[in-house]
Amino acid sequence: MKSGKSAWIVAALCLIALGWIWSVSRAHAQYNARISFQQQADSVAAKLRERLLVYEGILHGARGLYAASKSVERSEWRAYIDSLSIQERYPGVRAFSFIAAVPRSELDVFLEKTRADGAFDFQIRSSGNLPDLMVVKYDEVFVDVLPPLGYDIASEPVRRSAAERARDTAEMTAMDKLALVTDRTEAPGFLLLYPVYKNDHAVVTLEQRRQAIQGWVMAVFRMEDFVRGVLADSAEQVDMDIFDGQSSECDRLLYGGWSCARNAAGGRLGTGMTSSISMEAGGRTWTLVFRPRQTFYAQVQDRSSVLVLIIGGVISLLLVGIVWSLGTTQIRATTLAEAMTHELRQAHLQLTQAAKLESTGRLAAGVAHEVKNPLAIMLMGLEYLAGQLEAHPDAEIGSVLKEMKQAVMRADSIVRGLLNFASQRELELQAEELNPVVENSLILVKHELDRAHVQVVKNLDPSLPKLLIDRLKLEQVFVNVFTNAAHAMPNGGLLTVTTARQIAQVTAQGSAKSARVVVVVDDTGSGIPKKLLAKIYDPFFTTKPTGQGTGLGLTVTQKIIELHSGTIEIQNRPEGGVRVILSFTENISDSKETEYGS
Amino acid sequence: MAVESRKKRILIIDDELSFLRMLKLNLERTGRFEVYGEINGTRALEMVRSFRPDLILLDVVMPEIGGEEVAKQLKADKQLCLIPIVFLTATVTRDEVQPPPVHLGEYVFLAKPAALAEVLACIDKHLPPE
Numbered sequence: 001m002k003s004g005k006s007a008w009i010v011a012a013l014c015l016i017a018l019g020w021i022w023s024v025s026r027a028h029a030q031y032n033a034r035i036s037f038q039q040q041a042d043s044v045a046a047k048l049r050e051r052l053l054v055y056e057g058i059l060h061g062a063r064g065l066y067a068a069s070k071s072v073e074r075s076e077w078r079a080y081i082d083s084l085s086i087q088e089r090y091p092g093v094r095a096f097s098f099i100a101a102v103p104r105s106e107l108d109v110f111l112e113k114t115r116a117d118g119a120f121d122f123q124i125r126s127s128g129n130l131p132d133l134m135v136v137k138y139d140e141v142f143v144d145v146l147p148p149l150g151y152d153i154a155s156e157p158v159r160r161s162a163a164e165r166a167r168d169t170a171e172m173t174a175m176d177k178l179a180l181v182t183d184r185t186e187a188p189g190f191l192l193l194y195p196v197y198k199n200d201h202a203v204v205t206l207e208q209r210r211q212a213i214q215g216w217v218m219a220v221f222r223m224e225d226f227v228r229g230v231l232a233d234s235a236e237q238v239d240m241d242i243f244d245g246q247s248s249e250c251d252r253l254l255y256g257g258w259s260c261a262r263n264a265a266g267g268r269l270g271t272g273m274t275s276s277i278s279m280e281a282g283g284r285t286w287t288l289v290f291r292p293r294q295t296f297y298a299q300v301q302d303r304s305s306v307l308v309l310i311i312g313g314v315i316s317l318l319l320v321g322i323v324w325s326l327g328t329t330q331i332r333a334t335t336l337a338e339a340m341t342h343e344l345r346q347a348h349l350q351l352t353q354a355a356k357l358e359s360t361g362r363l364a365a366g367v368a369h370e371v372k373n374p375l376a377i378m379l380m381g382l383e384y385l386a387g388q389l390e391a392h393p394d395a396e397i398g399s400v401l402k403e404m405k406q407a408v409m410r411a412d413s414i415v416r417g418l419l420n421f422a423s424q425r426e427l428e429l430q431a432e433e434l435n436p437v438v439e440n441s442l443i444l445v446k447h448e449l450d451r452a453h454v455q456v457v458k459n460l461d462p463s464l465p466k467l468l469i470d471r472l473k474l475e476q477v478f479v480n481v482f483t484n485a486a487h488a489m490p491n492g493g494l495l496t497v498t499t500a501r502q503i504a505q506v507t508a509q510g511s512a513k514s515a516r517v518v519v520v521v522d523d524t525g526s527g528i529p530k531k532l533l534a535k536i537y538d539p540f541f542t543t544k545p546t547g548q549g550t551g552l553g554l555t556v557t558q559k560i561i562e563l564h565s566g567t568i569e570i571q572n573r574p575e576g577g578v579r580v581i582l583s584f585t586e587n588i589s590d591s592k593e594t595e596y597g598s
Numbered sequence: 599m600a601v602e603s604r605k606k607r608i609l610i611i612d613d614e615l616s617f618l619r620m621l622k623l624n625l626e627r628t629g630r631f632e633v634y635g636e637i638n639g640t641r642a643l644e645m646v647r648s649f650r651p652d653l654i655l656l657d658v659v660m661p662e663i664g665g666e667e668v669a670k671q672l673k674a675d676k677q678l679c680l681i682p683i684v685f686l687t688a689t690v691t692r693d694e695v696q697p698p699p700v701h702l703g704e705y706v707f708l709a710k711p712a713a714l715a716e717v718l719a720c721i722d723k724h725l726p727p728e
Contacts, residue, residue, distance in 0.1 A: 369689060372711060377617040377620055387624065
């Protein structure tokens, strides 16, 4: 259990560590993804700025055209535009115009000159009565968009305001969001104005610029076309919205629309990474809002966190396995050590017991000889007296003599038991079946069992292997055990004899299994008091009434079993009575003839 | 002499004087035996030569000279070697000589303490025929 607990603790620690490493790895991956995304967004914004500068270059060029000439004729304007190859090189440019600043007082002169320049049907399209007109003088329209030739953009406050801002600042000026109304899609667009001042006029102050204004070059862009080229490589990676102004209000949307769609859906389209970048476009602020596309996520997906999970998981499993293995090894080692300690203790006890028995045996042999001679004298004396009594019969004396003779014979029985224990004989080992030995022993004690009304139940395994045994000695063992059982059940009972083959699962040697044959003898007697259990093998120890036991039976039994390399175990059964377990090693080749006795 | 000649001579050699006396009394009471006892093994051979027993009851463990040595000396004497010898000894147990008496090697053994009936049966069995 200890090993299992340690393994669970290690598993829990590994899970915690794995979770922490995974979260750090994931945060790192998210950080890298955000950096990559921001780089993508910055890159797109930079390209957009570059493109805007390039497109502004067209306007600078047109302004240069005016700076280089005293006047720019219609044919020159067209030649310049043609040379730009606008449709091929500047996609998104829908119109390119020159807007002339025309004081109302000079309107007629302007009309006359313009018509003389080849625009015979040139008409001013103006509303209102402002002092200055801003008339589209040259107009190269690539796609049908406003404003048309002759249109006075000053008629519209928005365009007029943009034109005036460009004039006053001398800067490139973008006009407010423009719906290209003539475009069927009403796609958003924007308009750039760049002021053109009269040559040889100072334009340092505001007043000088207003005085020197000659007109404006103007380009109209369709936003989608303008951006397409910029996004070319990044279109698969990011979505981009462009808003006119510093906020991302959808009515100011110039390009895209994913953020508006998300807002309309109440944020249900995802709230992942976004990036907002502001850029200056012709004096206005554009707000670029980016979000990564699925392809971006697929590209930047950091598999390191998954790898960390897999590798960490494998390492964790290994760690848990190692701890579990170490734990179970320790348990096995402990079990083995305990088993070996137990065996060592048993061996020590057996050695002690053997030494005790050896000395007892030697003593017994000596005592037996010295006791038997007096017994012989007494017996002969009693026999003589009994013979003498035949001449003068006396029942009482005869009874006394008889009891004395019985006492002598009992003493002789004890002495014989001692000598039997102490006698030196070799075991006569032969490969024999155990069951017939048990059966024969039961026959030998049948008289004792019948007298005590003891019933016998036999559960003898017919498949037992042969064992190397001394048949007569083992009969003596079984007779002792069965006789003890009979004496333990003076008023009747049940004697159950079981033989079986057992496979020992754990041996002191560690792994090898060993097979044993066991004989289990159960009786239903009163059992042995616990405090006396340790003494039952001691010589002369008996719980039987005087005259019924010599106290040597179990001592001799134990010795015979030991000489067979077997074991005897006597225990009280929980249900009452005694259980005797005799166990013999099955391996015949390991058995050896052993000196019996001292 | 005629009566004595009908009685069989039994020589008991045993260092236990009391046992020797008790056995002698018992055997003599039967009226069938003339019994002589000797407690000293060293005098056993001399006694056999003089007494000429029909059967010898011989103890094994005795001081100075054991029963086994006595038996060897008797067997070595051509005139005495045919006298049957029964070892009556405490060195064997009743279990070892059951059913009594038994031959252990070339000798007969009876275990002490032996009942008179056993001793008589053994003597009768091993006495040489008339």
